[in-house]
Amino acid sequence: MAKKQQRREAAARRRREHLHRRRSLLLQPRDERCVSCTTFNILAPIYKRMDSENCRESQYRAYWFSRNDKIIDRLLADCSSIICLQEVWLGNDELVDMYEKRLGEANYSLFKLARTNNRGDGLLTAVHKSYFHVLNYRELLFNDFGDRVAQLLHVESAIPSWQNRSSSCVQQQSLIVNTHLLFPHDHSLSIVRLKQVYKILQHIEAYQEEHKLGPMPIILCGDWNGSKRGQVYKFLRSQGFVSSYDTAHQYSDSEEDAHKWVSHRNHRGNICGVDFIWLLNPNKSRKPLKTSWNEAVFGIIKYLLLQVASLSEENAFALLKADSRDDHITYSSFCQALCQLGMVHPDRLNSEEIEDLWSEADRDGDGVVDYKEFQRCIWSPTCCSQEEEDDTEIDIPDGSLVTFEANDEAFGFTVKEAVLFPPEVEKGMWPENYSLSDHAPLTVVFSPS
16 A cells, blocks of 8 residues: 555656646747647547447547547647647537637637548647748648548748848748548558658648748648657658657667657557657758658568568568569569558559669669669668668668758757656656546647757
């Protein structure tokens, strides 16, 4: 009994310290140019399980109303400049009205986007008018297996951020994304999640080209349904994005730091860190998007061959070359192997993407992939990393980076602070008495740089 009491007291002390830190973060005098962002999967009542496996919170108005009322209380207390919510029960008018009324009264502009095929839930992004003006809003429908969607907001600071060389005031522009990726129910869905992120980055590039935009910060918020050990994380890192929470706490991409914090307890009872606020500053060098995509796909192929099929390097090569009598992989056998691995599907890899992969693997262009090419592009850890297990740094060849020219008008953000709630999740633990959601809200404070 004494030990239980000590644990309860220690937990209460940690919570008080965390709340004090959070209040200090949110209430301390700041540079008026600082902005904050919160991402939070609020767990739609249609998915929240009650005591019975077949019983959902949506069947009990008093429960879901009270819980969402408390969620809004927390959001208003934090008063973030931008709020990105996932799993909002957009199919229920009363719940939607709650958010529209209370956030609207607090001077937020709201943007809602339901998942396709009437799934019932969706995204809600709220922008505080005192901090940002919304210049444009776009919706991205993946139209894939998971009926997932994304929101893109082009915003401009309501407060001039700095003065340029001509001494005129400059209002910082940024691109904000809110999304919720597919849950990886099995290994074959890793490529679907990766492709969803690829589509988001393609959409951003197309939007910037369409509107002839100069370099500006890009912030990606949401529930990414994958940890720091997966290919989505590595893909975004290869594109120059940084995890704001890890940056604030000086955590690296190493295996040692992969489990320092968590943000979700899933329906299987597993805890992991899946909620991220990604930042890409305009002066960041990065690989061409298609190069990062191809490397990430090869990483998934290696993972499926090595971890799922339990094949050695030699046996993996044998699988890829199939019945070929010669000691090389043909395009036909490559496609056949991708089908066996469950990667060929409109939601996964299409014919054009397979051809691009083949061109990348067939380095000398002779129409076949020999053992050395297989090692260098598919199996080598310097070319790609395996899904979920291998955190080896990717070697980047000279000349393969995209760089931006210096621009007086381009400036970015510096991560000042990042906080997860409740405090236990910052230590890699999930408290049993936390009931707002099965996710932890993440709030990040940025200052212009």
